[in-house]
Amino acid sequence: MARRQGRSRPEPRLSLAEPPPGLFPAGAQDLLRLLAVLAIAAAVAAACSVLNRRPAPFCDSDDPYDSCEPCPENGRCVDGELRCVEGFKKRGRVCVEDGLLTHTANKISELLQHRICDEHAHALCGQGGKILFQQHDISSMADELLSKDAARLSDDGIKVVKERVLQSAHGFLETTSTYDKVQAFKCPELAAELHRPLSCQARQWVSSNIVFVMTFCVLDCSRFYGAFTRDGHCQREPSKYMSRYVRSLKIMP
Template sequence: MSSAAKKRAKRATPRGPSRSPVGILPEPSLALFPSKAELLKLVAIVAIAASVAVACNYAAALFNRRPKPFCDSGRDPLDPVPDFCERCPDHGQCHNGKLECLHGYKKHGRICIEDRMINQTAKKLAELLERIVCGSYARVLCGEAGKYWFQEEDIRKIIDEEMIKEFTGLKDDGLEFAKSKAMEFADSFLEARVIFNGNKEFKCPELLAELHKPLSCCIRQWIYRNIFLVVTVFVLLAGLLYFLWTMRQRRALSNRAEQLYQQVCEILEDTAMRIKMEKQEGESWVVASWLRDHLLLPRERKDTILWKKVEELILEDSRIDQYPKLIKGESKIVLEWQADGSLSSNIKRMGLVDKAKASGRTTISSDHGMRSVLGEPQVT
């Protein structure tokens, strides 16, 4: 083969794919780009950092900012407040941008609040003043010595005396303010009038003075106002008590008379039965006056009604005979038991017989039971 043919054969031979210059570098990896979760975390971190930066900036501006000065007092409250100052708070006095609280108030931040100790002192002073002034007027209303109009100097003197006795923990300016506050309280609840020299006089209102009256005075005045009702109730109560006492005395008298009557019956019965059983010669009667002096106590002998009750019971008893008898030349009323036998002794005797019969039956039945148990013949 010729050289020309070889060249044509080389040209006709197909060549492989040609490589470009870019194909020399490797393809980028997927791990090179952040994932969606990582992007969300990044956004959250950036947001938190921005919030912290804004908060720090605001705090620094807040702490570094100076408060506005107070506007001077004396401005019209209806006037608009300038931007360079702040309105003076209530109960305060402002000058050159500074705040000073009035008496009775203390500074709390940028406001003035009430001084509790001074106000409590003023209220206690007012209560003591009310007690003294109204108590004096109450004594006058009860008819006792006292006065009810007090001059302003007297009121101040009372306040000074009570301040010395009760309140010593305040400073001088606090004491003066408490006094003035107490005078304001007094002026609010006391009646006032202006006398000829221009001074004031104070008096406790009558309704308030009524509350300061002592209990004994209230009771006494109520009795005076309702004397007819009180007398009526007293009479009714006295009558009721007298009726109850009389009924009690009558019941006690009746019980005592029945007790003495029983003793008289026992003495007469025993005397008659003793003479009859012993078959002795003697009298079964008993002198009524001797029996009375024997049975009655010394303090009961003065009460004639008691023995009359006993005599009435004796007269109603058919077993007792009552008749006059001449004894040692003097006529006496004697009492004698006329019943044949003693009713009480018969009842006792019947009770003993019943008991004996019952015990006899018990003995016989027990004897029969023992014989039947032992197998012995029973005796009929």
């Protein structure tokens, strides 16, 4: 009996199916720390994957493949590299419109339209203007206007601006033909009439309404002559009848 009492009890052994203590978080704080560590590790892995990944080259042809990206609009792709066409500049992996070229083209187009319509308006007013313009006339005027506002443009940029100016002019002007069947362009009639000076508009209005103007003058002179000769004492008191005539003009509608 003494021998049995002297032996120490053997320590209980952990079962292989049970996890060791401390493997899982014991409280809410430990669980939040674990989630934070996992989130940081996932973010670092994703950032490294993005930084180490090289962008796919652009496709040289129109048929996209898995190993390349389609060439973006307004771009030309050669050997996987993107080159933007004239009038556009590269921004990242796309081609955007060059704002300087657009602004210059709009300005030159407006000046060209004004010059052509002013010439037409002078012709309508009998001042020796020009109505019909051929293609080389419009091209020469565009070159002249571009030469005054091309300080910040390259040679290729000037070509792009001129092309846009001519396209805008063809869309605005009316197409006709000369007596020898050559294509010509002219300012629309309504726009040309709006470009006439005020003096020309007044003169043409009087000419087109000459009957009305002459009738008004005759009736007005008749009123004045009748008021002046109605009384026999007009010769002795002319100022009286002049004031009467002035008052009659004031009350006229």
